[in-house]
Amino acid sequence: MKTIKVILIVLTAILSGTVINAQDDSKFGDDPEMCRVKLSTYDQFYKQNNIKDAIPAWRWCFINCPASTKNIYIHGTSIVDYMINNTEDTEIREKYVDTLLMVYDQRIEYFGEEGRVLGRKANDMLKYRSQEVTKIYEMYKTALELEGIETERSVLGNLMNVSVALYKNDIISDEEVVENYAKISENVDMQIEQANAAGKNKDVARLNDLMAIVEDIFVNSGAANCEAIINLYTPKFQENPDDVDMLKKILYLLEKGGEDECILSDLYSQVAEKLFEIEKSTTAAHSLGQLFFKLSESQKAEKYYLEAIEMSMEDKKLADLYYELALLYYSQMQNFPRAREYARKALGIDPNYGRAYSLIGKIYAASISDCSETELEQWAMYWLIVDQFVKAKSVDNSENLVKEANEYISIYSARFPTTEKLFWYDTNVGQSVNVGCWINETTTVRTSN
Secondary structure: OHHHHHHHHHHHHHHHOHHHHHHHHHOOOOOHHHHHHHHHHHHHHHHOOOHHHHHHHHHHHHHHOOOOOOHHHHHHHHHHHHHHHOOOOHHHHHHHHHHHHHHHHHHHHHHOOHHHHHHHHHHHHHHHOHHHHHHHHHHHHHHHHHHHHHOOHHHHHHHHHHHHHHHHOOOOOHHHHHHHHHHHHHHHHHHHHHHHHOOOHHHHHHHHHHHHHHHHHHHOOOOOOHHHHHHHHHHHHHHOOOOHHHHHHHHHHHHOOOOHHHHOOHHHHHHHHHHHHHOOOHHHHHHHHHHHHHOOOHHHHHHHHHHHHHHOOOHHHHHHHHHHHHHHHHHOOOOHHHHHHHHHHHHHHOOOOHHHHHHHHHHHHHOHHHHOOOHHHHHHHHHHHHHHHHHHHHHOOOHHHHHHHHHHHHHHHOOOOOHHHHHOOOOOOOOEEEEOOOOOEEEEOOOOO
């Protein structure tokens, strides 16, 4: 087979004439034969992973026949990287780094692919010349612009990292960070769509992992503030209000903004309602329930919470929905029986839901005047209230909950009757008593002393 290939090459050269031979030889510099020998020499050493012995022949080719083959540059980055990492002389090391960057520049000069090569050059600059971060940043941006959907994952991830670093050093604005995040996420979304269409499941998984990292970097950058997000995404939403993936992303970013103004913004409400209109889901309904709760539009909030509950199939999510709806009934609608009903539903799913017990305690505290006429009935309410907060901290030892529970226990325990007062009601400590009204629950007699 090798003989046949050689014959074919020779025949092609003969039939093509001297012009093609001249063009072919021009790629090999002033000494084509020596170039071919050196290329073969370094290539053999390189394939044997003998980088040290490959260096002289490779260097000759890099200098004397730079247009001969792209492999000079593909292999060259590994060769020069080896040189960098195998010298202890700082001055020489820096010269090798200069050579590495020259490899990228010369590859662009002779073989193009500027976007791809710039991205890789920026990666190595980030590794060896990180102090030139502004220059690196511009290279990443150019690489993304030139490569588009072909942009490599490392470039996308590093662009997000460098953007945040520059923002934290007051070199670029928060809006520029948000804009870069938007470009990166849109690019990843397109790559995922393309990989899905091609059935490349591993690529899809890697891209999803990259997007999770990028989102984490962005959300924790400090640049993901409401104003910047709203300014960037409002025109995008107006231009394409039916893009479900974008709608979800806007909600995600606003919810992660860490400020009430994010959730209460017009953009959030418009996007949440549009998403629910297009794609009814627990997440969309929940977002709307939370929104209208915060806006004190209790009827709308109740409607969306009930829709979210009806659609939810996840126990943890359902427990949260029950609790939030109970909170709505308690704090805004003053429907205390309903509030307790849904708090108990949350406990039915998660018996360790301490906040639900705390809420029931608050509901009972708010019902004292309606459910007690006599002094004994008031005491019974106090005992019942304390019961709830004791249960709350017994199942949930989180700092804030325990602190709140102890405060309520202290307040209402101080209102327990003394032994002397209790004597006149023919009631004994430890005795069970029933609290009537709509509550209809049993508690235990106690005294303050």
